[in-house]
Amino acid sequence: MIFAKKSLGQNFLTNTGIVSSIVDAGLVSSGDTILEIGPGRGILTEELLKRGARVIAIEKDAELIPLLQEKFRDRMEKSQLSLIYEDILNFNFSPKEPYKLIANIPYYITGLIIRKFLTSEKQPEKMVLLVQKEVAERIIAQNGKESLLSISVKAYGTPTYIKTVKAGSFTPAPKVDSAILLIDSISHDFFKGISEERFFKILHAGFAHKRKQLFGNLKAIFKETELKERMKGFGIPENIRAEDMLLENWKKLCEV
């Protein structure tokens, strides 16, 4: 018996209905290439393989590797599954074919995983991730609830909240509920004609001080008169808060 390691964010799914929902959300079908982060004991891996996908699974826990090798011996011999013992944060993935990222990820590196794969040169077509419910809600938030996180994600893809997953669907149960998050239509297209670096510089500055209005925050990186003119020209009210700014307006501020 192997005990779950808290330090590796191990909460193993036990609810097969949720496993199906994750795979359904990714529209997984035969011939797909799937990158899975943290296969754990293989419950999600098994469903992905059943649907005929080719799976590359990256697992950091050495103790789980022999267990997975045993469980999936046939699939590994047929090269339908490649199991790689590695930390996902050190793993460079750039396959020739398109791929989907589908995983019940360790929550302690949620932000790093999302950023790594959205910004990578070889992005997945879509991601289906189990994340903490509150994180999924923050990412899909609109109408005055935008954040650095939500705008960053929306610059690369279209996030959708698929469904809530109760803490009791895992062993051990995490402290909070989770959610299935889909990020679809991932690309770098939004950044055509603008600098990605400048976009994020403006975004970070804009959200730097929560209580200040956008104008006050952006004065740190723009000349005041120029900023005033720009905002006016684009029809952005001078007293707007960063939380109310739409993605397209951030882009406008970027244009030179």
Ligand code: SAH
């Ligand atoms: N997918 C499985 C396990 C989820 S728990 C299930 O749904 O049941 C998270 C998994 O990620 C664990 O197997 C853990 O060992 C693995 N993990 C944690 N940190 C990791 C990292 N940095 N790189 C790759 N895998 C990691």
